[in-house]
Amino acid sequence: MAQVNSLNVVGYSTVIPAGGQYVLIANPLTNTSVANTLGNLIGTTLPVNGKVLKWNYAGAHFDIFTRVAFGNGWNPTTGAAAPINPGEGFFVQSPTQITNVFVGDVLQGNLTNSLPTGYRINGNLVPDSGSITNLGLVIPFNSSFVNKVLKWNTAGQHYDIFSRIAFGSGWNPSVPAITVGEGFFTQLGAQYDWVRNFTVQ
Secondary structure: OOOOOOOOOEEEEEEEOOOOOEEEEEOOOEOOOOOOEHHHHOHHHOOOOOEEEEEEOOOOEEEEEEEOOOOOOEEOHHHHHOEOOOOEEEEEEOOOOEEEEEEEEOOOEEEEEEEOOEEEEEEOOOOOOEEOOOOOOOOOOOOOOOOEEEEEEOOOOEEEEEEEOOOOOOEEOOOOEEOOOEEEEEEEOOOEEEEEEEOOO
């Protein structure tokens, strides 16, 4: 990020349903008082046997961190220090309904979220919502139709796939929209920088 200014600390709540359903969320804030880690941002809110799945881009698989009742509360123990940065999405599964509150500062200024080739779970760097076009995520058209956005459908527990095309709205079946604190996959044929100039009035 070229520039980051601090705003008054705010909070954003995300409800994680019961019954073992997976939810794909993202941290829309940055915490300047503690590190943006799983242990600090999810902490003890997630009950024992709850899970967090972080996408391991280099290995093209999920790293799974489970809440436990011993040690530092995570298995493996590296879960406590796993980074949960703004602009990064992750899955959460909980045996009971919980409400997780992200607390921190809104990033402002010239912000860049670099999206690499292949699959990556992303999130909006700031707490706003709308179509990806209105949020500045103008993914380019690729003649091989590889460029896609995969949104997690919590109710159906599957991905809704949106493909970048060269006609109509530019997307099939429609332009995807992102809500505050929602994570989503991008599949890209080439690296792309999601650049925004964001200021809270």
